[in-house]
Amino acid sequence: MSKHVNMERRRQAIYGWLMLSPAALMLSVFAFYPSGATFFSSLFSRHTRRKPSEFTGLENYNDLFADPTFWLVVKNNLFYAAITVPVSIGIALAMALWANSKIPARGFVRTAYFTPTVLPMIAAANLWLFFYTPGLGVLDQIGALFGFASVNWLGQPETALWAIIFVTIWKEAGFFMIFYLAALQTIPEDYKEAADIEGTSRWTYTRRIVLPLLMPTTLFILVNAMINSVKLIDHLFILTKGGPSDASKLILYYIWEMAFAFFDAPHAAALTILVLSVLCIVAAIQFLYLDRRTHYQ
């Protein structure tokens, strides 16, 4: 008996591996191997005509930690994430709750909120470039109506990062709203009615019933928003190019600059590895810690 049970088990295992292999193969070629290769090259010095590349260990990492621009960029990115992640999630939730309630023109509201997501980031950035342009831009035009002086939103270090943050939130909130909207629609109408009979206020119902039931969605969105805060830099190319004086420079843009503007691949590789490890740690914390406190239906 045990013989054919073993056979069956082995057959199942082979079947499982066969099912996994296409994805595993693709991921290996396009994600795992490049990550490994990146780590490998981050351990070597830059190859120049006079000096060939040689193994330098963690030298590249030490260089990064000694680089004030690195710390500025890290600070910028942390600030950028600290604002865009909670604000875009909060706005997404508020919009979803509103677009899910019984209001007239509900379809229009949903479409309107979702439109920024449909636009490519480059197009959106161009749109905002027009809004932000000093003198001609919509913001300045509106400001002028109320007698405010012209502001060069993208051109001064104090406002450049804020302007970038604003565009990101505008772009992402509608996208996250769709997830919340889908999750809200899986919450049965009965819950609201059962709560109504007990005299539950709208706020209590939202806080005690809706938000906990949305936790799996929130977790998913949170991970995505965090990844996006590192990943989404398209608008920087159009709006500020990281300037003025690095005020709006984010990590990934800095990596791109290092690799393809300054042709310093080893340092770019080292920075990439740092970003990857931080993202891994953050994702692990989120899934291991928050997962346990989340109710899945």
Place this chain on the structure above:
Amino acid sequence: MSTKPFVVLDNVAKRWNGQLGVENISLDIEEGSFVALLGPSGCGKSTSLRLLAGLELPDEGKIFIEGRDVTTSAASDRNLSMVFQSYALFPHLSVAENVIFGLKVRRVPKAERMEKMARALEITGLEGLESRKPGELSGGQRQRVALARAIVAGQRLCLMDEPLSNLDAKLRTSVRKDIKKLQRDLGITVVYVTHDQTEAMSMADKIVLMKDGRIQQIGSPNELYNSPANTFVAGFIGAPAMALIESHILGGVEDGYKIGLRAENISIVPKGEGKLSCNVTEVEFLGSETLIGLEHEGAIGLTVLQPGLLIIPLGQQIDITFDDQHLHFFDSAGERLPG
């Protein structure tokens, strides 16, 4: 029993975009009674319950609970509890949290809350399951949590919307008894929506039979069974339902009536001695008795119940007879004729 009814629905109507919801719903409910709203799906029984609960507002008419006009009051101001068909248990909260949810919302002090919860769990036999989530309970246990949640607040009126429809047949019978006992022990008034006449007949003091948004008959199970107000009630109540016979095929009765006759009042007689001669179309052995379906051109739903096992070949002609005192007469519009 007080002279004034506990709950009154006075000529209530609800329409959706001109479509019929319910119309002319007038109903008095005495305190401490068990009232079943019965009818086929889409008859407006759930709508009536939701109007009473305050989950829908009526387009016409008035609703009174304990003598107070609550027609436009919020659900929470009507002092009632409700058991939903789906139970509507909050899946992320434990049994205990589900049960005391309403008390917490009403800011009942913690000591009192715990005491009430312990009692509600004891009554419904849920002790020991306090910390389980609804997803970890069986269907019957979930149903009891819904009951516990409804009785914990101590409201005197409890509405139930098909609370047994998600249970299997065996469990349904036992929970039916539990609910009835609970209602009697606590002395609460229950309004119970169901499409299952067995539930209504076995539990209710008063049945409200509805069809197409209108009340067909209000009465005790006995009244509905033994003096149906019209041919719909006759054809709905009872298993098998009452047979309806065109009067012209019976000798000695005037033309243009419909005559109702229950299966248990029909007997099979030797050929030539009966009042009607029919074809056997169906023989169903039920254990203690056999149900024989008959066909006659002027009658629908003719059946005979015979004790024990009786095998008659399909298509055979048999004669049946009955006592005239068991006949129910309906006019051409289907309304019961007096006498």
